[in-house]
Amino acid sequence: MKAVVSRLACSKSSLASFPKISSSMSWRHLSTESNKVDEPFKVEEAETVNMPPPPTEKLLVLGGNGFVGSHVCKEALNRGLVVASLSRSGRSSLHDAWANDVTWHQGNLLAPETLKDALTGVTSVISCVGGFGSNSQMYKINGTANINAIRAASEQGVKRFVYISAADFGVVNYLIQGYYEGKRAAETELLTKFPYGGVILRPGFIYGTRRVGSMKIPLGVIGSPMEMIFQRTKPLNQLPLVGPLFTPPVNVTAVAKVAVRAATDPVFPPGIVDVHGILRHSQQKLK
Template sequence: MKLIVTGGNGFIGSEICRQAISRGIRVVSISRRGAPKRREPWMEDVLWFKADIFDTHAWKGVLEKGDQVVHTVGILLEKRKKKLTYDRMNGESVITVAHTAAKAGISTFAMISASDAPPFIKGYIQAKRKAEEYLKNQPFRSMIFRPGFVYGPGRKGTAFIAALTRFGLRIPLAGKMLGAYAPVHVSHLAAAVLESLEKPEIQGILDINAIRRTAQTVSGREDHT
């Protein structure tokens, strides 16, 4: 049994890979560019498989019965000219991977969704919700993570935005509007994902509070700071 992380070289995906390696899990990342540009010792232990997620023939051989899959591929902003739409990247990418993974007999599938999105990028969240619906009818156990704003050292400027958001959350009216974007540290999100993979009783939607609670159960046992 191994863990497949789609987009394992990204901001959230690489933290999931890092923590999985520290738990002694065998990890394969699938993304177009392979390993991240920066080099860190744990990266030597990940198999960085290069493939476009929509080219299922290129990567389906990586999957084995019983594997676990974490899907992180997705976009925040569309680039329509390059056909990088919300429907394709936040919706179809999940469905493509889930369909291929189900045929291979994987045991568990986790999707990084989102709590909400501002009205001007409504399509972002609509595509995510469509993919979430698809996961409900699959033969594997699935978890849908709905974090707010994810911050951490792997993405410049995010700690500052998180601090501003936390400040805004204390102001009654602004707080109500910002609730869906409450910051979640990338290490806590990754810890919650890995913990859920290990606990068969966890399935379905994990909102911001559930992510925090699940990450807290790891606190003290794992390095996720």
């Protein structure tokens, strides 16, 4: 026992023999030079930099003064997008307040150079361009014009391109052959140039209130009941030859809603969306 006490006493005295470090030295580091000490490390507050907000997406609607195009413009404005339109006639004849918020360009897609200025700063494009006439005219309007637009948009680095095409109607396709050949040629070009950001909508009969001059034609009187009936007769679509005639009509607001979503939502799947897909997407809530 005495030996243990003796050892503890010795260890205590040996600890006491170490020199004491000054309290002032605890806040300084010894320098490599014997006659200097480093100053305490100081942290300066970083300067706050005011970064500009992320740029708003700009949408170009081709044929924005038409029946479908005008609804697309209105839907895009409601979503807070910057909206421009290009068509042969330029500014829309509509006197609705929203039309004043669209930048209207006049141009012809058969002359691609007229599209360049309209594509400045554009992140996505929706083409509503289409029409009827002779087979050669229909191919130019539905095919060549849209192909020119797709190529120009690709060269300008546009991210997404939505093309409003048309559903197959079986035997009807042969009656307006140039129309469908043009549509399908444009679809092929879009899937080639925009494999990850190209969306093709294939609605059937699009109904809504059309304006022809000062007249309003309420196509919904026919289209809305037909849509309800044909949605319940989907198996009839599989009938040979006449099956496509049972494709349900779709409201123009539903087409516009899905088109704008497809043009701005990066997770919207690329590819072809038939009329049933349009109806399904239009019923989903926007994020």
